[in-house]
Amino acid sequence: MATAFGLDRQALTIIPVSGPLNGRVTPPGSKSITNRALLLAALAKGTSRLTGALKSLDTKLMAGALRAMGVTVDEPDDTTFIVTSTGRLNPPAEPLFLGNAGTAMRFLSAAVTLVEGTVVVDGDAHMRKRPIGPLVEALRSLGIDASDTGGYPPVTVHGNGAFGTGRVEIDGGLSSQYVSALLMAAAFGNGPIEVALTGSEIGARGYVDLTIAAMRAFGGVVEQIDAASWRVQPTGYRATDFVIEPDASAATYLWAAEVLTGGSIDLGVPSDAFTQPDAKAREVIAMFPNLPAVIDGSQMQDAVPTIAVLAAFNNTPVRFVGIANLRVKECDRVSAVATELSRIRPGLGTEEGDDLIVASDPSLAGQTLPTQITTYSDHRIAMSFALAGLKIGGITILDPGCVAKTYPTYWEAMQGLGVKLEA
Ligand SMILES: O=C(O)C1=C[C@@H](OP(=O)(O)O)[C@@H](O)[C@H](O)C1
Numbered sequence: 001m002a003t004a005f006g007l008d009r010q011a012l013t014i015i016p017v018s019g020p021l022n023g024r025v026t027p028p029g030s031k032s033i034t035n036r037a038l039l040l041a042a043l044a045k046g047t048s049r050l051t052g053a054l055k056s057l058d059t060k061l062m063a064g065a066l067r068a069m070g071v072t073v074d075e076p077d078d079t080t081f082i083v084t085s086t087g088r089l090n091p092p093a094e095p096l097f098l099g100n101a102g103t104a105m106r107f108l109s110a111a112v113t114l115v116e117g118t119v120v121v122d123g124d125a126h127m128r129k130r131p132i133g134p135l136v137e138a139l140r141s142l143g144i145d146a147s148d149t150g151g152y153p154p155v156t157v158h159g160n161g162a163f164g165t166g167r168v169e170i171d172g173g174l175s176s177q178y179v180s181a182l183l184m185a186a187a188f189g190n191g192p193i194e195v196a197l198t199g200s201e202i203g204a205r206g207y208v209d210l211t212i213a214a215m216r217a218f219g220g221v222v223e224q225i226d227a228a229s230w231r232v233q234p235t236g237y238r239a240t241d242f243v244i245e246p247d248a249s250a251a252t253y254l255w256a257a258e259v260l261t262g263g264s265i266d267l268g269v270p271s272d273a274f275t276q277p278d279a280k281a282r283e284v285i286a287m288f289p290n291l292p293a294v295i296d297g298s299q300m301q302d303a304v305p306t307i308a309v310l311a312a313f314n315n316t317p318v319r320f321v322g323i324a325n326l327r328v329k330e331c332d333r334v335s336a337v338a339t340e341l342s343r344i345r346p347g348l349g350t351e352e353g354d355d356l357i358v359a360s361d362p363s364l365a366g367q368t369l370p371t372q373i374t375t376y377s378d379h380r381i382a383m384s385f386a387l388a389g390l391k392i393g394g395i396t397i398l399d400p401g402c403v404a405k406t407y408p409t410y411w412e413a414m415q416g417l418g419v420k421l422e423a
């Protein structure tokens with residue numbers, strides 16, 4: 001993994017910019033797509049070349065877990081993984097450690113049921129507070145011997161190489177990743193498997209669409225039966241070469257930096273080329289400084305911290321709704337964003353139930369308000385609050401290295417646009 005400016009520092013102060021930010025920055029590859037492609041390639045017999053991939057903590061953890069199960073993952077350069085597999089996963093010698101990588105934790109909890117033997121899937125202290133009970137319950141309903149720890153990791157699976165058959169129900173209200181995890185593993189059923197949603201809704205449906213697109217690229221056969229269920233045929237996967245698009249969630253910081261400073265940043269990719277849910281944030285961000293009074297964040301969840309920090313400089317206040325599951329991301333993001341905004345200026349961010357209300361104040365721009373931003377080991381809190389520092393003097397980001405989860409070169413990208421950072 002590339003080590004980037006600031007990763008080993010305890011704090012970085014952002015020096016406000018005096019003019020528009022202009023330049024070219026291509027965001028790194030999509031975390032969501034990279035971790036899907038790594039897993040699907042590992043489940044396919046043969047060699048798959050994944051280009052445009054993200055190399056970050058989350059993808060390193062996924063690749064490491066696959067290597068621990070006997071898959072060869074080569075890294076010829078900074079954006080390529082070459083995955084060679086027998087198509088089977090072997091029992092790892094030790095528990096799989098997945099840090100706070102939600103995609104890796106959830107996708108692998110389902111995929112390791114294909115291992116003949118016992119696998120423990122675990123994460124760090126943050127991950128051990130992120131629920132996984134609904135996924136484990138769904139696995140058990142397929143006859144798989146799986147257990148969690150009071151609804152949280154670690155997860156222990158005693159697999160026999162099969163994934164069952166028939167219908168599996170899943171409540172994806174807390175995380176769409178449970179649905180994606182089941183869909184990807186379902187290609188190894190003893191027969192077709194129907195994955196059906198219970199509960200009212202899943203978070204961002206676009207992530208399930210990403211999963212289905214990736215499965216199809218690796219030869220999976222999946223059809224949508226109706227709005228709440230899919231049927232997966234027991235085809236397994238075929239090794240393939242696969243191109244990964246840039247990360248739309250990473251792009252949101254660049255889009256926001258652009259409108260906040262009146263600049264023009266060339267991402268090297270047209271915004272309509274993104275297939276990830278957070279690309280929807282582009283249209284919303286473009287409305288700045290007249291963001292809507294109510295923004296439904298349910299279909300662009302990882303972009304909410306970005307838009308919320310932008311909203312502080314909006315002409316009118318903004319209420320974010322549909323964001324209850326932001327409370328079970330890397331940290332409780334509803335609370336973290338409200339707390340850190342109000343650290344900049346009391347009352348700037350408040351919680352109302354699961355909604356987040358940002359009291360706008362365009363006059364914040366140009367002020368000096370020395371504030372140390374706590375980042376809760378959450379890359380998105382660090383990256384979004386850095387945006388406030390482009391306009392307000394004295395914004396210091398604590399633990400700036402947490403960006404390594406998905407965007408290790410974030411601080412360098414900012415510097416490349418002319419932003420000055422002080423250690
Ligand atoms: O499937 C994915 O790649 C993701 C789904 C979302 O999480 P949830 O499904 O837990 O809401 C998103 O927040 C996460 O960053 C990536």
Ligand SMILES: C=C(OP(=O)(O)O)C(=O)O
Binds near residue numbers: 101
């Ligand atoms: C929620 C996130 O990640 P994950 O769930 O994959 O840990 C994120 O990247 O904002």
